[in-house]
Amino acid sequence: MAQGRSLLQLITDRASKRGLYDTPGYWDMKAESYRGLARSNWPSNTYNAEVHRRQMATLDALLGDVRGLSVADVGCGTGRASLHLAERGAKVTGWDFSAKALEAAAQEASRRGLDVEFRVGDVRRPPTASDLEHFDVVLVLGCLTLACSTQAELEVAVRHVRSLLKPGGRLLVIEPLHSARLTARLLRMGVAPFVRVVERTGLTLIRRRVMFFVPMRYALAFRDLPERWVGRAFTLGERALEALGWPEPLGDYKALLFRAPRER
Numbered sequence: 722m723a724q725g726r727s728l729l730q731l732i733t734d735r736a737s738k739r740g741l742y743d744t745p746g747y748w749d750m751k752a753e754s755y756r757g758l759a760r761s762n763w764p765s766n767t768y769n770a771e772v773h774r775r776q777m778a779t780l781d782a783l784l785g786d787v788r789g790l791s792v793a794d795v796g797c798g799t800g801r802a803s804l805h806l807a808e809r810g811a812k813v814t815g816w817d818f819s820a821k822a823l824e825a826a827a828q829e830a831s832r833r834g835l836d837v838e839f840r841v842g843d844v845r846r847p848p849t850a851s852d853l854e855h856f857d858v859v860l861v862l863g864c865l866t867l868a869c870s871t872q873a874e875l876e877v878a879v880r881h882v883r884s885l886l887k888p889g890g891r892l893l894v895i896e897p898l899h900s901a902r903l904t905a906r907l908l909r910m911g912v913a914p915f916v917r918v919v920e921r922t923g924l925t926l927i928r929r930r931v932m933f934f935v936p937m938r939y940a941l942a943f944r945d946l947p948e949r950w951v952g953r954a955f956t957l958g959e960r961a962l963e964a965l966g967w968p969e970p971l972g973d974y975k976a977l978l979f980r981a982p983r984e985r
């Protein structure tokens with residue numbers, strides 16, 4: 722076992738995930754009882770380190786130069802993406818409904834000498850008027866599939882996220898989108914219906930990527946295994962996905978980049 726929760730607790734958490742993963746109390750508990758990236762992510766920090774490295778490389782590849790851009794990181798948790806983007810020169814605001822996760826994020830920002838604003842906010846509630854159409858980029862990384870259980874809830878959250886974007890702005894969603902019960906978080910939805918929900922708000926999908934071979938999540942995410950095993954397993958997993966033609970259900974996270982029209 723890594724730290725924080727026992728294996729039995731992790732299994733019970735997963736069995737009763739609705740009413741748990743979608744509450745701030747669960748994420749506050751994680752922020753307080755785990756260390757490092759596990760405070761907002763998987764129990765194993767060796768798994769988290771690989772996920773982080775690869776996801777941040779994907780952010781860089783899909784967003785390009787973010788210097789001077791205003792970025793909203795919705796469901797920022799302990800702020801790993803907010804801090805990464807701030808280090809690259811973006812003006813970042815991170816939101817989350819877990820006050821404890823935000824405390825940890827703010828501490829890390831101050832330790833690294835980064836100026837990032839962290840605010841308590843719930844993606845299921847409308848943003849304040851001053852945040853509307855304020856951001857060049859909105860990032861949602863692993864939040865919507867936890868905050869929403871149904872298509873109706875997703876539609877509301879996506880409208881809120883979309884309303885933050887300036888005309889011509891970009892929305893980057895990186896989520897473990899799955900339609901199967903075993904692999905889905907709270908939202909059980911494949912990529913095509915998810916893209917339809919987002920495109921109905923007037924955004925257009927411009928790029929997409931599938932990341933991580935999903936069986937690896939079960940093998941590696943819950944126990945700290947030696948770094949070299951985890952690194953090798955990720956590389957093998959990526960090769961397996963490529964060889965299989967990146968089939969959707971076998972890839973874990975889906976990175977989807979959308980653009981808003983330049984005219985209102």
Ligand SMILES: C[S@@+](CC[C@H](N)C(=O)[O-])C[C@H]1O[C@@H](n2cnc3c(N)ncnc32)[C@H](O)[C@@H]1O
Binds near residue numbers: 745748817818862
């Ligand atoms: C898996 S963590 C990901 C955190 C961060 N984006 C990252 O990748 O490290 C999911 C985050 O979504 C937040 N979250 C879940 N539901 C939310 C909601 N309704 N409003 C705001 N944040 C929410 C949780 O508090 C948690 O910090």
